[in-house]
Amino acid sequence: MSGNPQYTLAELAERFGLEAHGDAGTIVDGVGTLASATSTQLTFLSNSKYASQLADSQAGIVIVGAADVASRKGAALVAADPYVAYAKIAALFEHVAAAPRGIHASAVVAASARISPTASIGPCCVVEDGAVIEDGAVLGPHCTIGPGCVVGAHSRLVARVTLVIRVTLGQRVLVHPGAVIGSDGFGLAFDRDHWVKLPQLGGVRIGDDCEIGANTTIDRGALDDTVLEEDVRLDNQIQIAHNVHIGAHTAMAGCSAVAGSAKIGRYCLIGGNAGILGHLEVADRVTITAKSLVTSSIREPGEYSSGTPLQENRQWRRNAARMKHLDEYARRLAALEKDRGND
Amino acid sequence: MSGNPQYTLAELAERFGLEAHGDAGTIVDGVGTLASATSTQLTFLSNSKYASQLADSQAGIVIVGAADVASRKGAALVAADPYVAYAKIAALFEHVAAAPRGIHASAVVAASARISPTASIGPCCVVEDGAVIEDGAVLGPHCTIGPGCVVGAHSRLVARVTLVIRVTLGQRVLVHPGAVIGSDGFGLAFDRDHWVKLPQLGGVRIGDDCEIGANTTIDRGALDDTVLEEDVRLDNQIQIAHNVHIGAHTAMAGCSAVAGSAKIGRYCLIGGNAGILGHLEVADRVTITAKSLVTSSIREPGEYSSGTPLQENRQWRRNAARMKHLDEYARRLAALEKDRGND
């Protein structure tokens, strides 16, 4: 056995308010996929595409929707949204070693910083003047918390996170390694023959329950702050420029980017490597598909895309060459139509 | 009051060589936007789009162009380029805590490194054999300066910057957290069934007054050096491959990338997530719009683009499917025209 915690079907049903089917004493001590889960593991079926695997699954417990429970022979939990229920139950089986309270001997902490006694400051961290680390917050190795920055209660900076200056993280914010928050916005004025830098005098405010991916960068504002409202979820290598405002519950996939002063709504889904130009607005509940570029404001919820489909290179070359003449083709088409109409 | 430094209209006019209008004793102690600046703050109007806000602005001082000064009731400074003037004046209100001279106790500095007595080496920095840190240079926390690398006078590495090897930074270079300069170029030779790595024997030379964004990467050359001339401005998460040469005063927006041995001219503007393929040349004063891909040399100044416009996904799908047949459509169009001509 794995040494993991163990739960019975009855316990899980009770704890998560789900309906149980089958042997109430069925025990699980871990999770797996529908195809690979063993008789002591729990899994789920949320996508009807995989329904055919349900009958064959060896899993001890399967979380299913009401429509699928009849197809499950063994123990099952019925959930309105099996994926959500799975996410919550699976968290029981995640071991995160408790971070030791207090400040590691190798950390460098300014005398004026305010560190909660229940916070954990890891090896080689640097906490600068006036920074505040609230209750239960955890800084993994190699974090730098710049002057006056605030890490809210129960937030966790996994490792090597840098908060530069005027950055405030809310509660339960999770930041992955390599993220840089509060770096200078890219503000330049062109003075005849060279660049003059604009001082970046604003900060960054990150709401409660946000997640910031590995090597993601969030610049601080030029005058006002860059803002992420609560529960914004950023994947890895995302770039958020100065004075961007992202509404609550918006999720952005890896390598997407938002240029300066853009305002993204709530509950948006931004696909991988999508880009949003500066100084525009995106309404609530907008989905942008992967690699699309938003060049003007989007006022209506919905799904938006740009780009061209993938083709075998030889065919693509022929078609791409034609794209350079589309305007001409459209004119020629119209001329033919007019000509035809004159017959 | 804010405890900031205070300046009168007369002082600013004198110091920056600008023409003053209104009460010479008007005092400002900070900056703000045209809409939000208070009676003790300075702001600017450079874009005629916002001219309507000028009459209502509560700002203590507004920097305007000559054409707009008549519309301003309160104190004003007249500048040929209000944005440039604002950039310079705003810098007065930026507090950058003076970095303490000397080497922090937690830093690890090789005996053979040469550190100016006026330089500042921050907590947990590592300075390796033969590295040189010149007068007034500042290394924030967690920087690594590899063997023989040089940080020029008054350059500032904000935090967690890594110079790997054979990297020379000029004077007043500003590097943001997470940047990696001098990592191996991506050079591989394919030997029948596996890759053989090419040693990367060159270095990186960064000119005076350059700025390098957060998590930007600049590889060192294979034989010769990767070069940024003076006053090159790189935003966050930019990738510069080995042996790239970027001309003076060129600015690149976030997530753009240049492949190996490309040569970019002076005074170019490269948009966000734009890409430039390897072994090609881009002339001076070329602008590339966001997300465009440069696949061959550009010999003339001007603005260049690729990509398709964003559409509602359902419409986009219909159009994108047609792009796969453009060549055929063009042929059919020509056939119709020919046919018509034969009537």
Place this chain on the structure above:
Amino acid sequence: MSGNPQYTLAELAERFGLEAHGDAGTIVDGVGTLASATSTQLTFLSNSKYASQLADSQAGIVIVGAADVASRKGAALVAADPYVAYAKIAALFEHVAAAPRGIHASAVVAASARISPTASIGPCCVVEDGAVIEDGAVLGPHCTIGPGCVVGAHSRLVARVTLVIRVTLGQRVLVHPGAVIGSDGFGLAFDRDHWVKLPQLGGVRIGDDCEIGANTTIDRGALDDTVLEEDVRLDNQIQIAHNVHIGAHTAMAGCSAVAGSAKIGRYCLIGGNAGILGHLEVADRVTITAKSLVTSSIREPGEYSSGTPLQENRQWRRNAARMKHLDEYARRLAALEKDRGND
């Protein structure tokens, strides 16, 4: 002279199994380009595009293919693949300072970590509980090796590399600064009005002889592992999502990205900033050109592309506007053809 090691033509021919032409005693102590190499440097000619430079090259030794040797007056080595032979010989001239065995005084190493006596743990490294560092492995400054992670024999983490948790590196793996391996996959379930995080319970397995570029991120799997087979070569700023599987000998250029659970074949070449969506398969020996987006599985080897060609912006605008109406144009074209057929 450079103080570099010196080799005669005869020594190199013998050591690398190449045919020598010219004075067997010709000595080289370095490498250069065909155009710049001096009489004590070695270079190569692999691309017939540069054949005209061969006669003028001042290089002490040139590696050439059999077809070009007659055009070379001085000393030459004949190789089946001159570029591969050059890669191997050039490695003789790379100085990598030997890393000192043992643990730097500033490193923080858990008592339960297992460090080979022949490994080198650099300044400010953090090695956590149960981590294993095998023979001859080198950790440069500022690396963090998370709980239970394994760094295989003779692997080298140049500097500031973070292995988060459940990460295993094979032998001779080379990881560049800023890389993050084993961070949380981006797994979220939407629970009516907010996100619920899915615990990421898998790990990352990196095969022998892989190379991971600067600031590249590789997330750990949700249940199973994220896998790179042997000799996979990743450039800088690449994003590999959870549960991705990359076949042996595949090389990916800078800023490319692979979304969750995609399976990439062996010997693939992925161009710069190309993207591959999740849950799809790419066959062996597929080439994807720069900035292309793969949105469905690719079953056949070959070269694939998407995107549009670069144009002068004014022309591009006209054509791009037409792309929004392609479906309509295609219908109108068909209508004209039909109409014509009815004549």
